[in-house]
Amino acid sequence: MSDLMGATQAGPLVPPFAGAGNLIYRAAAVPRFVRGAGCFLEGEDGRRYLDAEAANGTVAWGYDSSILQEAARRCFELPALPSFCESSLRLRVLERLERLFSDAIQAPGRVELDLGGAQGMETALRIAFSNNGPGTVVVFEGAFHGRSGVTSMLSSSPRYRELLAAWGLEVVRLPSPDCRTCPHSAASAGCGTGCVKAVSRWGSELSGVGGNGFGRKVSAFVFEAVQNVGGMVVPDPALLRAAVEHARSQGAVVIADEIFTGMHRVGPRWGFQLMGVEPDVVVTSKGLSNGGAALSAVWAREPLADPGNYAPGSHSSTYIGIPHALAVVDTVLDRWEAWKDVESDVAVLEREMRERLAELAERRPSVIDRVDATGGTARIVLSGPHAPRLRQLCTTVHPELGVLVASTGMAPDVINIHPPLVITGAELDGLAEVLDLALGALTAELSATAAAGARGSS
């Protein structure tokens, strides 16, 4: 068996000139990639990796260098315009993006661009505060909205706030929408009346005093239709609807974080369509550029981002909307438009992933608690916090093929799977084969540890 995850690397794992805090270096061994095509990446030692993580669901179309080549052609004539200059390319992209949102919400809106997911979320808050004034932001437990100063305040893991946080921002966390960790789940199969009440009773109580007129101002309610970093948690739509209705009754701007769930990652174009709720502001990024540019789009329902409510000059950043990023989005939007049956194709992917994972759950009951699939996402819930180890095993256990899957610090018992949406059935077979081997190796390791423990205590 080859151990190519680090065997080709001379010297220490973190090169002396590289910032060691980068997430890349959380693993014990890190392959270095030299090329990619379709759903596969290739390490510098020639080893192939099937990428079922796809940069946290970003690479929906797989690794396709023709996107970048096409994008370069589209902005060939333009100089590298900084963001302070308008262009017809920018206006075309804004108009196309606006339609993606307003077609689904059936209301006109305006699109603002930003640099990436976290910055897009901050711009969404900027628009909410510009309308409502600064105030409390309400989120769910288990949320992840980025690692910038402000968004790390919204994200559930305190770890994200340790080094940088906007301490002045008040954030209230509603109970987790994850039935697996909810204290009420023993009493009810889904989100029962108690849970719905729990997400609907904040208001004047936020002041800690109670009574009408004592409430703090809640400026925004922020949600993910599926919490990916939280462990691929799909909220009960009834719970989410109740939270959204209550937020509206409190005057909050309702913000959907579709950075991960947008562009068919969970089935429909937007995750909120799956949930039957309609936000006021939507942020998306990953599926717009297929990883080819740092760009996010923030849509705000009229009149939230009109000149009266969000005055020109409220926001800027030098590199927002530089031509190559716009051209990448323009090119990727063409691809999406040409994919006629995307929803039914993603439904097939969901079914195929569920079938394969269900077989694995049957074969490996001692380490798998449950499996789920939603659109182009799936998860394996393990019997304990073994996801980082399983993730590692997936890269090394098979002699020829590594598999990349995701695990997060917030859900160490969950393996997240979000491959390119164009993954084929044969590639899913390869994924299942490697997962099965890795699960077998994990089972053996856990048994050996348990046996050693039993020997030690006897």
Ligand SMILES: Cc1ncc(COP(=O)(O)O)c(C=O)c1O
């Ligand atoms: C739901 C969600 N929100 C926000 C972010 C932050 O986006 P970025 O990493 O581009 O800042 C991510 C990134 O994974 C995400 O999945």
